[in-house]
Amino acid sequence: MDKLTSASLNSWLRFKHLQLLVNLEQSRNMHTAARQMNLSQPAASKMLRDLESYFGFSIFERQPRAMVTTDLGKAVVRHAERLLNEAQRLVDDVQVLREGGYGHLVIGAIPAAAPEILPAAIAALKQRRPRLSVSIDEQSSDRLLLELEYKRLDLVIGRLTHVSQHNLFDFEPLLEEPLRVVARRDHPLSGVDDVALDGLSGWPWILHPLTSPMRGVFEEALADAGIPSPANTIETTSTQSILQLLLASDMLAILPRSVLRRPLASGQYITLPITVGKPLDYYGIITRKHEPLSPAAAELIDELRQQVQMAFVQ
Template identity: 25%
Template sequence: MSVNFRQLQHAQALARHRNFRLAAAQLHISQPALTRSIQSLEASVGARLFDRLPSGVELTPVGELFIQGGHRVLREARDLQQAVADMLGLARGSLVISTGPYPGHALVPDAVAALSRSAPDVYCRIREADWTEVPAHLLERSSEVAVADFSLVAGDERFATELLIDDPFHFVCRSGHPLAGRGHVTLEEFNRYPLVGNRVPERVGRFLELAAGEAGGPGPAGPFRVKIDVVTFAAAKRIMLGSDSISMTPLPQVADELLAGSLTLLRVDIPTPRMQSGLIHLAGRSLSPTACRFVAELRRIKVEMERRAAGLAARFGLA
């Protein structure tokens, strides 16, 4: 049996999506090319791996066994590739970072920019995703480090964490919003407008339920679900600027817009929860030299962001 890594990756994608068109799109190849690759793989294995059905494809018993073994092979290959990169040193290293929407908007890009200045030949990929997906990226070893909310990994011994963002949330809206410019906004007034952002951790969901006076729609990250659910905070800001929606965010995420006057703070009479995000990686596994440099930049930028947050709080009377 002669099987190459590309065929393993193709089979993994097809097993994940159970659909040739979707798998081909993920792999950035044509559907006929994927079909030929799977047919060649099955011929090499000597058995059918996928049953073709009108509704899609399903793994055969041989396919189930093959996919399980292929997953281990690909993971070990990635580990070997990383080990070789580590031996070559930082200059030729690579790093894949998973991040949630808030750290992905400021902290992570700033750290990657600093890393690129000091090591311009490093390959770096930022995977901005729903924060609930980040732990799986690490367990699959498709990302080496992550910067995201801690809710899903708290107390999980498989992960090591380091708190980087511990800032209070604030409500913000566009400066032309009907509620802008008021001293304080009542909860009744606040609840008339849609909330835009990412799905929220349970502790934030409990607060929003209290603010709304009733449970929101069901959601996998807690009982409360925002009206406009986005993966990136950049999208949330554009939606706020073009509508009467409201968002929750730490001050540094909207510093430029607050100072420019395009966004403004909404003050409420109840204390808001804090963002608790930071570095996450697999426990007991040494980070590569590239990841260590990235982490050092995160820590440096964290100090700068804390100073900026304190300055913004003082300027807007929140200190």
């Protein structure tokens, strides 16, 4: 094709084309991708040839044992997956509305936001929209932003993890989050006043994955002090798993202050008298750039702002 335009794309491209691209990238096998779509392999192969002819470049490289997405093909497949996810959301929302509901809101949240600020905002929203369906996905920011980019989430309460993400997302800061080292109440370090970072690296740790901002702050603090990273670690983003592992062991963890409010109030945990690294950058509301919000998402954002003003800003 000589010139690719949105008008020609709209008139030619079909959702079955998008599904084939996504299936091919996931399976890397034409036979498997065709079977998933109830197509013959020759029909699926012709569909791919038509797509590549239309775009004017190879989307997949045919290798002896697999079909590998080309660099240009990755961009096409990425958009195909976004469009399919958007179509699925349309189906889900219409189905909910037909059954008498009031839509579906899917929220991503980092652990720091999940214990207090987000539940309070959702509870207030549900008072006004009792039949609104709400789902919460709690993960680290890097994983949530990928879900947001691919339109599996409506918004994220988290942090941008790379400067280039400002091109994809709008960010409204909410709170800066200090980090604390936490252990069970009767940990051997309980009551020790002189706690040094170099003495802590030899203990077993429960940490977020290396790609998370929280882990980045921890590793940066160790590097600045010339201290090696702990060798005995467990990685998880689950706050509940971290708290349960702390109770069952002599492990240490680093968690945001807001996550620890209720665990510390229970009397089962302590924080050690040491500051590790700088506070995490402000976490906030992240939405896709240049894309309108649903009424429910806009109302939730208003509630989040109010919760911050009432409960956290001192």
